[in-house]
Each structure stands twice: as C-alpha cells, then as structure tokens.
Amino acid sequence: MNNDKVIQWYPGHMKKADREIRDKLKLIDVVIEVLDARVNYASRNPDIKKYTRNKDHIIILNKADLADPDETNKWINKLKQEDGVTAVLTYNATDQTQRNKLVNSIKNSTTKDRNELRCLVVGIPNVGKSTVINSILKKRKTQIGNKPGVTKGQQWLTTDDGLILLDTPGILWPKFEDQEAANHLAWIGSINDKIYDKENIAGDLVKFLLENYPQNLEETYGIEVDPDQPAWVAFDQIAEARHLLRKGGEYDYLRTSEMILNDFRNGKLGRITINQL
Ligand SMILES: Nc1nc2c(ncn2[C@@H]2O[C@H](COP(=O)(O)OP(=O)(O)OP(=O)(O)O)[C@@H](O)[C@H]2O)c(=O)[nH]1
Ligand SMILES: [Mg+2]
Structure with missing residues (x-):
C-alpha cells in the first residue's frame, strides 16, 4: 500500500484566486486564516505570508469538533507564539x-480601531471557510460542500455587527x-x-490509525x-465487517477505501489529530 504516485494539484482557478486576493489586499484590515484543526501543519499554506504583512493575522482552528482536544490546545499555544500572529481561535462552524x-x-x-473591519478569509480547500462565514452571517449566503474547490470566485459579505468578510476559493501551493x-x-x-489513488490514500490512513488511534478503528468497525x-490486514477486517464484497466474493477495496475516508472526514472514526506536537 505504498503511495508511489506524487500528488500535485494547482488548477488554474487557484492561480487566479491568488492574483485576485493580492489585488484586494489594500482594502483588508484583518487576514483570517482558516485551518483544519486535525492537520494544523499540513493545512497551512506557506504562501499566506504574502497576504498578512502589516495586517492583523487571526488563525481559526476550524473543525475542532473533529480533532483531539489535547492536541488542539498544544497547537493553540504553539501558533500564538508565531511572529505576526494576532490571535488563535478554535471553532466548530456547524x-x-x-x-x-x-x-x-x-x-x-x-x-x-474601526467601526467596520474588513476581513479576508483564506485557507486551503475544504477547511470550512464558507461555512465559517455563513455561521458568522447566521445565513446560508455562500455555497458550501464536502469536496475541494466549491468556492470558485470571491464574494464580499456584510454582517450587521461590523464585520465585512471576503470569501475566497481555497488555495494550495504550486508544488x-x-x-x-x-x-x-x-x-x-x-x-x-x-x-490520487483512493486505495493507496486510504491504506496510508489505516496505517496511521493503527499506529495512533487503534481503538477508534476497533470501536467504529467492531474489529x-x-x-x-x-494495514492490509485491517483493511480486510473492515471490508469483512461491513460486508463490502464484489461479485465473486472478493473484498471491494475501492468501496472500503471510500467508506474509510468518508468516516474519517465526517468524524465517524472519532476525534483524531493527524499533525501531533
Ligand atoms: N464537523 C465540521 N464540519 C465542518 C466544519 N466547518 C465546515 N464543515 C464541513 O466541511 C465541508 C467544507 O466546508 P466549506 O465551507 O465548503 O469549505 P471551504 O473551505 O469553503 O471549501 P472551498 O470553497 O472548496 O475552498 C462542508 O461539508 C461543511 O459542512 C466544522 O467546524 N465542523
Ligand atoms: Mg468555500
């Protein structure tokens, strides 16, 4: 289950989004960087520093409901000490x-010192930027979805309590x-x-879970x-437990992979932090 294929994903709309953000920077007071609290290292785009110069920089560890709370506290303390970071907040936008x-x-x-604060909301795809904005607005004004690249263009949104928020498409980095x-x-x-190859990626996830959260695997799948x-032994156990078989009785690894990835993404596998300190 080694992942021997290199992952790179930087579609044209991200390059355009980066350019459009840079065009708007002079209007911005606060940069709100949204991270996924389960991956506070991997979900940080190193290019974000281009946006935060001379601005307040607030980090929101979103999806904190899906992360291991002890690990989240360690991350708050670490990120607070970073140069230029104004505040680190945790959130569950749902x-x-x-x-x-x-x-x-x-x-x-x-x-x-402003009556109205103009905030740029940025982050990599699918961390919940648009959901955070809807939650602040108390209305479903931006499109959301559990897949990357849902927001394709910028959108200004005004709250009735002094925040003006710019929703932006999730941006990764070129390489x-x-x-x-x-x-x-x-x-x-x-x-x-x-x-990417779902079976490779799910196999690596199972390997991580076996090493770090074996109990979560046991409780979720009754194994x-x-x-x-x-990892492949656990994979077979999971396919067996969930009766994921193809015609002929072989385990259906693709459906098993998709199920494991969804269970992890939706929190069915419990509260898990991948990037641990
Ligand atoms: N459990 C949980 N789910 C969340 C939270 N915030 C967002 N989600 C879910 O995460 C998924 C992605 O949310 P979006 O708001 O579309 O993410 P985005 O960062 O705007 O994504 P792009 O526009 O594609 O860059 C949706 O299914 C949301 O319901 C949270 O705090 N907790
Ligand atoms: Mg969005």
Whole structure:
C-alpha cells in the first residue's frame, strides 16, 4: 500500500484566486486564516505570508469538533507564539452556539480601531471557510460542500455587527515538496479525489490509525486490531465487517477505501489529530 504516485494539484482557478486576493489586499484590515484543526501543519499554506504583512493575522482552528482536544490546545499555544500572529481561535462552524464568542474574539483581538473591519478569509480547500462565514452571517449566503474547490470566485459579505468578510476559493501551493503533507490533505478532502489513488490514500490512513488511534478503528468497525499488523490486514477486517464484497466474493477495496475516508472526514472514526506536537 505504498503511495508511489506524487500528488500535485494547482488548477488554474487557484492561480487566479491568488492574483485576485493580492489585488484586494489594500482594502483588508484583518487576514483570517482558516485551518483544519486535525492537520494544523499540513493545512497551512506557506504562501499566506504574502497576504498578512502589516495586517492583523487571526488563525481559526476550524473543525475542532473533529480533532483531539489535547492536541488542539498544544497547537493553540504553539501558533500564538508565531511572529505576526494576532490571535488563535478554535471553532466548530456547524455549531451556531459558538458564533457570538467567535465574533467577539475577532473584534477584541484586532489592533485596528474601526467601526467596520474588513476581513479576508483564506485557507486551503475544504477547511470550512464558507461555512465559517455563513455561521458568522447566521445565513446560508455562500455555497458550501464536502469536496475541494466549491468556492470558485470571491464574494464580499456584510454582517450587521461590523464585520465585512471576503470569501475566497481555497488555495494550495504550486508544488508540494512534502508528500506526507500532501497525503494528509488527501485524507481531509482538500485535494481533488480524481488525482490520487483512493486505495493507496486510504491504506496510508489505516496505517496511521493503527499506529495512533487503534481503538477508534476497533470501536467504529467492531474489529480487533494489533498496532503492529500490516494495514492490509485491517483493511480486510473492515471490508469483512461491513460486508463490502464484489461479485465473486472478493473484498471491494475501492468501496472500503471510500467508506474509510468518508468516516474519517465526517468524524465517524472519532476525534483524531493527524499533525501531533
Ligand atoms: N464537523 C465540521 N464540519 C465542518 C466544519 N466547518 C465546515 N464543515 C464541513 O466541511 C465541508 C467544507 O466546508 P466549506 O465551507 O465548503 O469549505 P471551504 O473551505 O469553503 O471549501 P472551498 O470553497 O472548496 O475552498 C462542508 O461539508 C461543511 O459542512 C466544522 O467546524 N465542523
Ligand atoms: Mg468555500
């Protein structure tokens, strides 16, 4: 199950999005960088520094409901110490009760003395930028979806409590030097699933889970695993437990892979942090 294919995904709309963001920068007071709290290393676009110069830089660790809370706390402390970072906040954009606290924290942490704050919301695909914005607006004004590349163009959105938000398409960087990070981004659904082999990617995820969260595999699929066993053995156990068979009785590895990836992405496999400190 070694992933021997190199993952690269930088479609034209991302290049265009980057150019359009740079055109708008002079209007922006605050850059809100949205990360997926499960992958706070891999979901950081190194190119973001181009946008944050002379601006407040607020990091939102979104999807915190899907991440391991102890790991999230460690990440908050680490990211807070980073040069130029104004504040680090955690969020679950699907839980509307957290909305007011988030808005107050954004307003309280800014150094700009303005009645209206213009915020650029950026991040890699599928981390929940548009969902965060809808949650702040208390309305479904931006399009969302559980796949990368849903937002194709920019959109200004105004709240009734002084925030003006610019939704932007998720942007990756032209070349992944770090293929392990690219794998992690495939796991969380930030890379178009047509450009990687789902069975390889799901196999690597199972290997990670065996090493780090074996109990989650056991509880989710009702199987017993040994952390030292090869990933393909767990794969067979999962296919067997879920009766994912093809005609002729062989295990259906493609459907098993898709199910495991979806279960991870939707939190059915429990609260898991991939990038651990
Ligand atoms: N569990 C959970 N799911 C979330 C959260 N935020 C967003 N989602 C889900 O994540 C998926 C992606 O959300 P979007 O808001 O479309 O992500 P995006 O960053 O705007 O994606 P692009 O526009 O493609 O770059 C959707 O299925 C959302 O319902 C969260 O905090 N917790
Ligand atoms: Mg979006």
